[in-house]
Amino acid sequence: MAKKKPIKDAAESGVTRRGFLGSVGAGAAAVAAGVSTRAEAIPEITDPEEMVQIALTVNGRLHRLLVEPRWTLLFVLRERLGITGTKAGCERGECGSCSVLIDDLPRYACLTLALEAEGTEITTIEGLLDGEELGDVQRAFAEHDAFQCGYCTPGQIVAAEGLLRANPAPTDHEIRHGMSGNLCRCGTYQHIVNAVTHAADGRRKGGGS
Ligand code: FES
Numbered sequence: 001m002a003k004k005k006p007i008k009d010a011a012e013s014g015v016t017r018r019g020f021l022g023s024v025g026a027g028a029a030a031v032a033a034g035v036s037t038r039a040e041a042i043p044e045i046t047d048p049e050e051m052v053q054i055a056l057t058v059n060g061r062l063h064r065l066l067v068e069p070r071w072t073l074l075f076v077l078r079e080r081l082g083i084t085g086t087k088a089g090c091e092r093g094e095c096g097s098c099s100v101l102i103d104d105l106p107r108y109a110c111l112t113l114a115l116e117a118e119g120t121e122i123t124t125i126e127g128l129l130d131g132e133e134l135g136d137v138q139r140a141f142a143e144h145d146a147f148q149c150g151y152c153t154p155g156q157i158v159a160a161e162g163l164l165r166a167n168p169a170p171t172d173h174e175i176r177h178g179m180s181g182n183l184c185r186c187g188t189y190q191h192i193v194n195a196v197t198h199a200a201d202g203r204r205k206g207g208g209s
């Protein structure tokens with residue numbers, strides 16, 4: 001499996017944004033209830049002098065905040081910035097649920113320190129919306145039933161977006177290889193390939209972002 005590297009080594013069907021995000025969120029919440037979220041369990045620091053001021057650009061918005069050097073980007077996104085579309089799964093670089101784009105490249109936020117991401121352009125699933133509407137990859141996933149519980153879906157869509165930015169016309173093999181760092185325990189892989197293919201076709205026809 002081609003795992004993504006941490007940053008240093010190297011998203012009109014009648015589906016509404018609220019409905020899509022709501023369905024994904026409900027499944028995610030159910031799964032999250034049974035998932036150990038180690039990043040969220042990181043204790044608060046006690047010595048303010050250990051904090052470092054950084055500036056992170058997330059979905060085009062600049063955030064200035066204090067972080068502890070050991071905090072992951074995943075922890076900072078979810079627990080300090082309240083950007084919770086990015087999901088915590090394995091938290092050790094195996095599942096891809098935490099995928100974000102860093103300068104257009106898919107990365108595991110659980111293996112990236114927040115400090116490392118300073119000065120980059122970070123894009124999460126929220127940043128792939130088209131205004132108040134779903135982005136084209138998000139629509140494609142909904143139209144092709146490319147999720148069941150939905151927990152892996154934000155990471156899958158972010159990975160698909162990264163793939164399409166690098167390769168606008170991927171073959172089925174290239175999609176499977178490019179998405180191989182994102183696991184889906186519900187087994188929706190063929191539907192995901194269908195969705196990514198549809199999104200790619202739409203972009204080439206000028207219908208996507
Ligand atoms: S939570 Fe980051 S790879 Fe699984």
Ligand code: FES
Pocket residue numbers: 146147148149150151152153183184185186187188
């Ligand atoms: S839709 Fe359930 S893990 Fe992928």
